[in-house]
Amino acid sequence: MNDKSKIIAGLVIFFIIFAFPIWYNMFKSKPAPELTLTEKAKAAKECVRSKEYMTKNHMQLLDVWRDKVVRHDTRVYVNTEGKEFKMSLSNTCLDCHSNKAEFCDKCHDYASVQPYCWDCHIDNPKEKNDGKQ
Protein backbone atom coordinates (compact mmCIF):
# COMPACT_ATOMS: atom_id res chain seq x y z
CA MET A 1 0.00 0.00 0.00
CA ASN A 2 1.52 3.29 -1.04
CA ASP A 3 -0.93 5.80 0.34
CA LYS A 4 0.91 9.05 -0.30
CA SER A 5 -1.91 10.49 -2.39
CA LYS A 6 -4.51 9.69 0.26
CA ILE A 7 -2.34 11.19 2.99
CA ILE A 8 -1.83 14.38 0.98
CA ALA A 9 -5.58 14.59 0.35
CA GLY A 10 -6.18 14.21 4.09
CA LEU A 11 -3.65 16.93 4.88
CA VAL A 12 -5.24 19.29 2.36
CA ILE A 13 -8.69 18.73 3.90
CA PHE A 14 -7.28 19.27 7.40
CA PHE A 15 -5.62 22.55 6.48
CA ILE A 16 -8.69 23.81 4.63
CA ILE A 17 -10.69 23.27 7.84
CA PHE A 18 -7.86 24.70 9.96
CA ALA A 19 -7.75 27.84 7.80
CA PHE A 20 -11.52 28.39 8.15
CA PRO A 21 -11.16 31.83 9.82
CA ILE A 22 -8.89 33.01 7.01
CA TRP A 23 -11.08 32.13 4.04
CA TYR A 24 -14.34 32.81 5.86
CA ASN A 25 -13.40 36.44 6.56
CA MET A 26 -11.91 36.99 3.09
CA PHE A 27 -9.06 39.12 4.48
CA LYS A 28 -11.44 42.01 5.20
CA SER A 29 -10.50 43.72 8.44
CA LYS A 30 -13.39 43.99 10.87
CA PRO A 31 -12.60 46.55 13.56
CA ALA A 32 -14.43 46.60 16.86
CA PRO A 33 -17.77 48.45 16.75
CA GLU A 34 -17.86 52.08 17.80
CA LEU A 35 -20.43 52.71 20.49
CA THR A 36 -22.88 55.55 20.10
CA LEU A 37 -23.69 57.36 23.31
CA THR A 38 -26.92 59.27 23.66
CA GLU A 39 -26.81 62.98 24.52
CA LYS A 40 -27.93 62.16 28.04
CA ALA A 41 -25.17 59.58 28.49
CA LYS A 42 -22.58 62.02 27.16
CA ALA A 43 -23.77 64.69 29.53
CA ALA A 44 -23.61 62.35 32.52
CA LYS A 45 -19.96 61.58 31.64
CA GLU A 46 -19.68 58.60 33.94
CA CYS A 47 -21.89 55.55 34.43
CA VAL A 48 -22.65 54.16 37.90
CA ARG A 49 -19.04 52.94 37.94
CA SER A 50 -15.97 53.70 35.86
CA LYS A 51 -16.08 52.97 32.13
CA GLU A 52 -13.40 50.30 32.45
CA TYR A 53 -15.30 48.52 35.24
CA MET A 54 -18.58 48.70 33.34
CA THR A 55 -17.09 47.32 30.11
CA LYS A 56 -15.87 44.20 31.84
CA ASN A 57 -18.29 43.72 34.75
CA HIS A 58 -21.70 45.19 33.80
CA MET A 59 -23.26 41.75 33.54
CA GLN A 60 -22.23 40.83 37.05
CA LEU A 61 -23.38 44.18 38.40
CA LEU A 62 -26.80 43.71 36.78
CA ASP A 63 -27.05 40.19 38.13
CA VAL A 64 -26.32 41.39 41.67
CA TRP A 65 -28.81 44.25 41.23
CA ARG A 66 -31.53 41.86 40.17
CA ASP A 67 -30.83 39.61 43.14
CA LYS A 68 -30.90 42.51 45.56
CA VAL A 69 -34.11 43.99 44.19
CA VAL A 70 -36.05 40.78 43.63
CA ARG A 71 -34.87 38.72 46.59
CA HIS A 72 -33.87 41.29 49.20
CA ASP A 73 -36.01 44.31 48.36
CA THR A 74 -32.98 46.60 48.39
CA ARG A 75 -33.41 49.23 45.72
CA VAL A 76 -30.59 51.70 46.26
CA TYR A 77 -27.09 51.13 44.94
CA VAL A 78 -24.22 53.10 46.46
CA ASN A 79 -21.17 53.20 44.23
CA THR A 80 -17.52 53.50 45.25
CA GLU A 81 -17.78 57.29 45.28
CA GLY A 82 -20.80 57.23 47.57
CA LYS A 83 -23.26 58.26 44.86
CA GLU A 84 -26.71 56.67 45.06
CA PHE A 85 -28.57 55.07 42.19
CA LYS A 86 -31.85 53.28 41.89
CA MET A 87 -31.17 49.66 40.97
CA SER A 88 -33.26 49.34 37.85
CA LEU A 89 -32.42 48.30 34.30
CA SER A 90 -35.43 50.01 32.77
CA ASN A 91 -35.34 53.22 34.78
CA THR A 92 -31.64 53.75 35.47
CA CYS A 93 -29.62 52.02 32.73
CA LEU A 94 -32.03 52.57 29.87
CA ASP A 95 -32.67 56.12 30.98
CA CYS A 96 -29.31 57.16 29.56
CA HIS A 97 -28.65 54.23 27.25
CA SER A 98 -31.98 54.37 25.49
CA ASN A 99 -30.35 53.32 22.21
CA LYS A 100 -30.16 49.53 22.68
CA ALA A 101 -29.39 48.82 19.03
CA GLU A 102 -26.45 51.23 18.93
CA PHE A 103 -25.24 50.58 22.45
CA CYS A 104 -25.97 47.11 23.89
CA ASP A 105 -26.40 45.12 20.70
CA LYS A 106 -23.29 46.29 18.88
CA CYS A 107 -20.82 44.65 21.25
CA HIS A 108 -23.06 41.72 22.12
CA ASP A 109 -23.41 40.83 18.43
CA TYR A 110 -19.70 41.31 17.82
CA ALA A 111 -18.79 39.00 20.70
CA SER A 112 -21.71 36.59 20.15
CA VAL A 113 -23.33 37.20 23.50
CA GLN A 114 -27.07 36.64 23.85
CA PRO A 115 -28.13 38.26 27.11
CA TYR A 116 -31.58 37.27 28.33
CA CYS A 117 -32.38 40.72 29.76
CA TRP A 118 -34.86 41.27 26.95
CA ASP A 119 -36.76 38.05 27.64
CA CYS A 120 -38.56 40.06 30.34
CA HIS A 121 -37.59 43.71 29.87
CA ILE A 122 -38.66 45.82 26.93
CA ASP A 123 -36.01 47.75 25.02
CA ASN A 124 -37.22 51.25 25.49
CA PRO A 125 -39.73 51.51 28.28
CA LYS A 126 -40.20 55.28 28.07
CA GLU A 127 -41.04 55.33 24.40
CA LYS A 128 -43.51 52.48 24.81
CA ASN A 129 -45.17 54.14 27.80
CA ASP A 130 -45.47 57.44 25.97
CA GLY A 131 -47.15 55.67 23.10
CA LYS A 132 -49.73 54.05 25.40
CA GLN A 133 -50.51 57.20 27.32
Added chain:
Amino acid sequence: MNVKYMFSLMAVVFLFLFSYLGAEVAGLKVLFGIIIPYVAILIFVAGFVSRMMDWAASAVPFAIPTTCGQQSSLPWIKQNRIDNPSTKTGVIIRMLLEILCFRSLFRNTKMKIHQGQKISYKLEIWLWVSALAFHWAFLVVLVRHLRFFTEPIPGFVKFLEFMDGFFKIEFVDSFMQIGLPGIFMSGLVLLAAVSFLLVRRIMVPQVKYISLAADFFPLFLIIGITVSGIYMRYVSKVDIVGIKELTMGLATLHPTIPEGISSVFFVHLFFVCSLLVYIPFSKLMHMGGIFLSPTRNMLANTRAFRHVNPWNYPVKTHTYEEYEDEFREKMIDAGLPVDKKE
Protein backbone atom coordinates in the same frame (compact mmCIF):
# COMPACT_ATOMS: atom_id res chain seq x y z
CA MET B 1 8.90 14.50 44.32
CA ASN B 2 9.26 13.28 40.83
CA VAL B 3 11.75 14.96 38.52
CA LYS B 4 9.66 14.22 35.45
CA TYR B 5 6.52 16.08 36.45
CA MET B 6 8.29 18.77 38.41
CA PHE B 7 10.39 19.50 35.34
CA SER B 8 7.28 19.79 33.16
CA LEU B 9 5.47 21.91 35.72
CA MET B 10 8.45 24.25 35.99
CA ALA B 11 8.57 24.53 32.20
CA VAL B 12 4.93 25.67 32.14
CA VAL B 13 5.50 28.07 35.06
CA PHE B 14 8.44 29.49 33.12
CA LEU B 15 6.25 29.96 30.02
CA PHE B 16 3.71 31.75 32.22
CA LEU B 17 6.28 34.08 33.78
CA PHE B 18 7.91 34.74 30.42
CA SER B 19 4.65 35.81 28.77
CA TYR B 20 3.16 37.60 31.78
CA LEU B 21 6.26 39.64 32.51
CA GLY B 22 6.83 40.16 28.79
CA ALA B 23 3.36 41.64 28.29
CA GLU B 24 2.88 43.32 31.68
CA VAL B 25 6.33 44.68 32.55
CA ALA B 26 8.20 44.86 29.25
CA GLY B 27 5.07 45.71 27.26
CA LEU B 28 6.05 43.48 24.33
CA LYS B 29 2.45 43.24 23.12
CA VAL B 30 3.35 43.21 19.46
CA LEU B 31 5.69 40.28 20.07
CA PHE B 32 3.17 38.25 22.08
CA GLY B 33 0.04 39.34 20.22
CA ILE B 34 1.20 39.28 16.60
CA ILE B 35 4.67 37.90 15.91
CA ILE B 36 4.60 34.80 18.13
CA PRO B 37 1.10 33.67 17.00
CA TYR B 38 2.03 33.88 13.32
CA VAL B 39 5.38 32.16 13.85
CA ALA B 40 3.65 29.46 15.91
CA ILE B 41 1.11 28.78 13.16
CA LEU B 42 3.84 28.57 10.52
CA ILE B 43 5.86 26.13 12.66
CA PHE B 44 2.72 24.09 13.33
CA VAL B 45 1.80 23.80 9.65
CA ALA B 46 5.33 23.10 8.42
CA GLY B 47 6.05 20.65 11.24
CA PHE B 48 2.72 18.87 10.81
CA VAL B 49 3.23 18.45 7.07
CA SER B 50 6.81 17.25 7.48
CA ARG B 51 5.85 14.67 10.13
CA MET B 52 2.98 13.35 8.01
CA MET B 53 5.10 13.19 4.86
CA ASP B 54 7.80 11.41 6.82
CA TRP B 55 5.24 8.78 7.79
CA ALA B 56 3.88 8.65 4.25
CA ALA B 57 7.39 7.81 3.04
CA SER B 58 7.77 4.92 5.48
CA ALA B 59 7.58 1.36 4.23
CA VAL B 60 4.70 -0.93 5.20
CA PRO B 61 6.55 -4.23 4.89
CA PHE B 62 3.97 -6.44 6.59
CA ALA B 63 0.22 -6.69 6.97
CA ILE B 64 -0.17 -6.22 10.72
CA PRO B 65 -3.86 -5.55 11.43
CA THR B 66 -4.90 -6.39 14.98
CA THR B 67 -8.12 -8.31 15.18
CA CYS B 68 -10.76 -8.74 17.84
CA GLY B 69 -13.17 -11.13 16.19
CA GLN B 70 -13.71 -13.90 13.68
CA GLN B 71 -11.85 -13.47 10.41
CA SER B 72 -13.66 -13.85 7.11
CA SER B 73 -13.57 -17.60 6.52
CA LEU B 74 -15.92 -20.32 5.36
CA PRO B 75 -19.40 -19.09 4.41
CA TRP B 76 -21.11 -20.77 7.40
CA ILE B 77 -18.76 -19.15 9.95
CA LYS B 78 -20.03 -15.72 10.92
CA GLN B 79 -17.45 -13.03 10.35
CA ASN B 80 -17.01 -10.03 12.64
CA ARG B 81 -17.11 -7.43 9.90
CA ILE B 82 -15.97 -4.45 11.97
CA ASP B 83 -13.42 -5.93 14.33
CA ASN B 84 -11.91 -8.15 11.65
CA PRO B 85 -12.69 -6.26 8.45
CA SER B 86 -12.06 -7.82 5.08
CA THR B 87 -13.62 -4.95 3.12
CA LYS B 88 -12.80 -1.26 2.85
CA THR B 89 -16.21 -0.34 4.29
CA GLY B 90 -15.42 -2.43 7.36
CA VAL B 91 -12.07 -0.67 7.75
CA ILE B 92 -13.69 2.75 7.43
CA ILE B 93 -16.29 1.89 10.08
CA ARG B 94 -13.56 0.54 12.36
CA MET B 95 -11.43 3.67 11.88
CA LEU B 96 -14.40 5.97 12.51
CA LEU B 97 -15.29 4.14 15.72
CA GLU B 98 -11.66 4.31 16.81
CA ILE B 99 -11.26 8.01 16.06
CA LEU B 100 -14.64 9.16 17.36
CA CYS B 101 -15.19 6.71 20.24
CA PHE B 102 -11.69 5.49 21.19
CA ARG B 103 -12.71 1.82 21.21
CA SER B 104 -9.22 0.53 21.93
CA LEU B 105 -9.20 2.52 25.18
CA PHE B 106 -12.55 0.99 26.06
CA ARG B 107 -10.93 -2.44 25.97
CA ASN B 108 -8.63 -1.43 28.82
CA THR B 109 -8.75 -4.03 31.61
CA LYS B 110 -7.36 -4.15 35.09
CA MET B 111 -5.85 -7.32 36.52
CA LYS B 112 -6.22 -8.24 40.16
CA ILE B 113 -5.06 -11.22 42.17
CA HIS B 114 -7.58 -12.43 44.75
CA GLN B 115 -6.53 -14.41 47.84
CA GLY B 116 -3.07 -14.75 46.37
CA GLN B 117 -4.31 -17.26 43.80
CA LYS B 118 -7.19 -16.22 41.63
CA ILE B 119 -6.63 -13.76 38.82
CA SER B 120 -9.53 -11.59 37.74
CA TYR B 121 -9.79 -9.06 34.93
CA LYS B 122 -12.07 -6.11 35.33
CA LEU B 123 -13.22 -3.51 32.80
CA GLU B 124 -11.34 -0.28 33.57
CA ILE B 125 -13.39 2.42 31.91
CA TRP B 126 -12.17 5.59 33.64
CA LEU B 127 -9.33 6.26 31.23
CA TRP B 128 -11.78 5.83 28.35
CA VAL B 129 -14.42 8.07 29.95
CA SER B 130 -12.01 10.86 30.78
CA ALA B 131 -10.24 10.63 27.42
CA LEU B 132 -13.57 10.95 25.63
CA ALA B 133 -14.63 13.85 27.86
CA PHE B 134 -11.28 15.54 27.38
CA HIS B 135 -11.08 15.28 23.58
CA TRP B 136 -14.69 16.17 22.88
CA ALA B 137 -14.70 19.06 25.36
CA PHE B 138 -11.48 20.33 23.79
CA LEU B 139 -13.09 20.20 20.35
CA VAL B 140 -16.16 22.09 21.58
CA VAL B 141 -13.97 24.73 23.24
CA LEU B 142 -11.93 25.06 20.05
CA VAL B 143 -14.99 25.48 17.83
CA ARG B 144 -16.55 27.93 20.30
CA HIS B 145 -13.45 30.08 19.97
CA LEU B 146 -14.40 30.68 16.33
CA ARG B 147 -16.52 33.52 17.71
CA PHE B 148 -13.27 35.42 18.05
CA PHE B 149 -12.11 34.60 14.54
CA THR B 150 -15.22 35.14 12.42
CA GLU B 151 -17.44 38.11 11.66
CA PRO B 152 -20.36 37.60 11.20
CA ILE B 153 -20.32 34.59 13.50
CA PRO B 154 -21.60 31.46 11.71
CA GLY B 155 -24.76 29.78 12.94
CA PHE B 156 -23.12 26.53 14.02
CA VAL B 157 -20.90 28.41 16.48
CA LYS B 158 -23.92 30.13 17.99
CA PHE B 159 -25.79 26.84 18.15
CA LEU B 160 -22.83 25.20 19.88
CA GLU B 161 -22.68 28.07 22.39
CA PHE B 162 -26.38 27.67 23.07
CA MET B 163 -26.02 23.92 23.66
CA ASP B 164 -22.86 24.41 25.72
CA GLY B 165 -24.59 26.91 27.97
CA PHE B 166 -27.84 24.96 28.03
CA PHE B 167 -27.94 24.55 31.80
CA LYS B 168 -28.07 28.14 32.93
CA ILE B 169 -26.29 27.54 36.21
CA GLU B 170 -26.65 30.64 38.37
CA PHE B 171 -25.80 31.47 41.92
CA VAL B 172 -25.75 34.88 43.59
CA ASP B 173 -24.89 35.63 47.16
CA SER B 174 -23.13 38.33 49.09
CA PHE B 175 -19.79 36.56 48.75
CA MET B 176 -19.92 35.28 45.20
CA GLN B 177 -21.74 35.52 41.91
CA ILE B 178 -21.84 32.73 39.34
CA GLY B 179 -23.78 32.56 36.12
CA LEU B 180 -23.08 35.80 34.28
CA PRO B 181 -21.33 35.54 31.93
CA GLY B 182 -23.12 32.26 31.24
CA ILE B 183 -21.41 29.07 32.31
CA PHE B 184 -20.12 26.92 29.46
CA MET B 185 -19.99 23.25 30.40
CA SER B 186 -17.20 22.37 27.96
CA GLY B 187 -14.54 24.44 29.72
CA LEU B 188 -15.30 22.92 33.10
CA VAL B 189 -15.49 19.38 31.68
CA LEU B 190 -12.17 19.97 29.94
CA LEU B 191 -10.51 21.11 33.14
CA ALA B 192 -11.96 18.22 35.15
CA ALA B 193 -10.95 15.62 32.55
CA VAL B 194 -7.42 16.92 32.05
CA SER B 195 -6.95 17.09 35.81
CA PHE B 196 -8.08 13.49 36.10
CA LEU B 197 -5.64 12.43 33.39
CA LEU B 198 -2.85 14.19 35.30
CA VAL B 199 -3.82 12.73 38.67
CA ARG B 200 -3.97 9.27 37.07
CA ARG B 201 -0.41 9.62 35.85
CA ILE B 202 0.77 10.70 39.29
CA MET B 203 -1.31 8.39 41.50
CA VAL B 204 -1.35 5.05 39.68
CA PRO B 205 2.09 3.51 40.32
CA GLN B 206 2.31 1.54 37.07
CA VAL B 207 1.31 4.54 34.97
CA LYS B 208 3.63 6.82 36.93
CA TYR B 209 6.51 4.44 36.25
CA ILE B 210 6.11 4.66 32.48
CA SER B 211 5.34 8.42 32.40
CA LEU B 212 8.00 10.75 31.10
CA ALA B 213 8.36 14.52 31.18
CA ALA B 214 6.92 14.52 27.63
CA ASP B 215 3.72 12.98 29.05
CA PHE B 216 3.32 15.55 31.82
CA PHE B 217 4.25 18.67 29.87
CA PRO B 218 1.24 18.72 27.50
CA LEU B 219 -1.08 18.02 30.45
CA PHE B 220 0.31 20.95 32.45
CA LEU B 221 0.25 23.16 29.36
CA ILE B 222 -3.39 22.32 28.61
CA ILE B 223 -4.26 22.89 32.27
CA GLY B 224 -2.54 26.28 31.93
CA ILE B 225 -4.59 27.13 28.83
CA THR B 226 -7.85 26.03 30.45
CA VAL B 227 -7.24 27.78 33.76
CA SER B 228 -6.18 31.05 32.11
CA GLY B 229 -9.26 30.92 29.87
CA ILE B 230 -11.66 30.17 32.72
CA TYR B 231 -9.97 32.82 34.86
CA MET B 232 -10.48 35.45 32.16
CA ARG B 233 -14.10 34.55 31.52
CA TYR B 234 -15.42 34.07 35.03
CA VAL B 235 -13.04 35.75 37.44
CA SER B 236 -10.88 38.63 36.25
CA LYS B 237 -13.07 39.69 33.28
CA VAL B 238 -11.41 41.08 30.21
CA ASP B 239 -12.34 43.52 27.47
CA ILE B 240 -13.79 40.92 25.13
CA VAL B 241 -14.45 43.37 22.28
CA GLY B 242 -10.82 44.54 22.32
CA ILE B 243 -9.66 40.92 22.29
CA LYS B 244 -11.87 40.10 19.35
CA GLU B 245 -10.42 43.08 17.51
CA LEU B 246 -6.95 41.58 18.05
CA THR B 247 -7.92 38.04 17.05
CA MET B 248 -9.87 39.27 14.03
CA GLY B 249 -6.77 41.19 13.04
CA LEU B 250 -4.81 37.94 13.17
CA ALA B 251 -7.44 36.04 11.17
CA THR B 252 -7.81 38.70 8.46
CA LEU B 253 -4.05 39.37 8.23
CA HIS B 254 -4.54 42.97 9.39
CA PRO B 255 -2.95 42.60 12.83
CA THR B 256 -3.61 45.29 15.42
CA ILE B 257 -3.02 45.64 19.15
CA PRO B 258 -5.98 47.46 20.74
CA GLU B 259 -5.48 49.31 24.00
CA GLY B 260 -6.41 47.92 27.39
CA ILE B 261 -6.07 44.17 26.85
CA SER B 262 -5.22 42.37 30.06
CA SER B 263 -1.86 40.57 30.31
CA VAL B 264 -3.68 37.36 31.25
CA PHE B 265 -4.90 37.25 27.68
CA PHE B 266 -1.33 37.33 26.40
CA VAL B 267 -0.50 34.46 28.77
CA HIS B 268 -3.45 32.47 27.39
CA LEU B 269 -2.40 33.22 23.81
CA PHE B 270 1.23 32.36 24.50
CA PHE B 271 0.23 29.02 26.05
CA VAL B 272 -1.84 28.22 22.94
CA CYS B 273 1.08 29.19 20.69
CA SER B 274 3.39 26.97 22.75
CA LEU B 275 0.96 24.09 22.31
CA LEU B 276 0.77 24.69 18.54
CA VAL B 277 4.55 24.69 18.26
CA TYR B 278 4.82 21.66 20.52
CA ILE B 279 2.34 19.49 18.58
CA PRO B 280 4.51 18.51 15.56
CA PHE B 281 7.46 17.53 17.74
CA SER B 282 5.63 15.43 20.29
CA LYS B 283 3.19 12.65 21.02
CA LEU B 284 0.40 15.11 20.28
CA MET B 285 0.98 14.18 16.61
CA HIS B 286 -1.39 11.30 17.34
CA MET B 287 -3.90 13.83 15.99
CA GLY B 288 -2.68 12.97 12.50
CA GLY B 289 -1.02 9.67 13.30
CA ILE B 290 -4.23 7.93 14.35
CA PHE B 291 -5.25 7.86 10.69
CA LEU B 292 -2.03 6.05 9.80
CA SER B 293 -2.11 3.27 12.40
CA PRO B 294 -1.44 0.11 10.36
CA THR B 295 -2.91 -2.18 13.02
CA ARG B 296 -6.23 -0.41 12.56
CA ASN B 297 -6.39 0.68 8.94
CA MET B 298 -5.21 -2.45 7.12
CA LEU B 299 -7.55 -5.09 5.78
CA ALA B 300 -7.56 -8.28 7.85
CA ASN B 301 -7.39 -10.51 4.76
CA THR B 302 -3.93 -11.97 5.27
CA ARG B 303 -5.09 -15.52 4.57
CA ALA B 304 -6.82 -14.57 1.32
CA PHE B 305 -4.29 -12.20 -0.20
CA ARG B 306 -0.52 -11.96 -0.06
CA HIS B 307 0.73 -8.59 1.14
CA VAL B 308 3.63 -7.38 -0.96
CA ASN B 309 5.62 -4.48 0.38
CA PRO B 310 5.23 -1.76 -2.26
CA TRP B 311 8.62 -0.41 -1.24
CA ASN B 312 10.32 -3.63 -2.30
CA TYR B 313 13.44 -2.90 -4.31
CA PRO B 314 13.28 -4.50 -7.78
CA VAL B 315 15.90 -7.16 -7.03
CA LYS B 316 17.82 -8.49 -10.07
CA THR B 317 17.63 -12.27 -10.02
CA HIS B 318 19.64 -14.86 -11.85
CA THR B 319 17.89 -18.25 -11.60
CA TYR B 320 19.58 -21.61 -11.90
CA GLU B 321 17.97 -22.16 -15.30
CA GLU B 322 19.48 -18.91 -16.57
CA TYR B 323 22.82 -19.86 -15.02
CA GLU B 324 22.77 -23.23 -16.72
CA ASP B 325 21.82 -21.64 -20.06
CA GLU B 326 24.83 -19.37 -19.71
CA PHE B 327 27.40 -22.01 -18.75
CA ARG B 328 25.93 -25.23 -20.18
CA GLU B 329 28.70 -26.01 -22.63
CA LYS B 330 31.40 -25.29 -20.10
CA MET B 331 29.63 -27.45 -17.52
CA ILE B 332 29.30 -30.37 -19.97
CA ASP B 333 32.97 -29.96 -20.89
CA ALA B 334 33.93 -30.07 -17.23
CA GLY B 335 31.75 -33.16 -16.68
CA LEU B 336 29.26 -31.43 -14.36
CA PRO B 337 25.64 -32.74 -14.34
CA VAL B 338 23.15 -30.49 -16.15
CA ASP B 339 19.32 -30.53 -16.17
CA LYS B 340 18.91 -29.94 -19.91
CA LYS B 341 21.32 -31.47 -22.36
CA GLU B 342 20.69 -29.13 -25.33
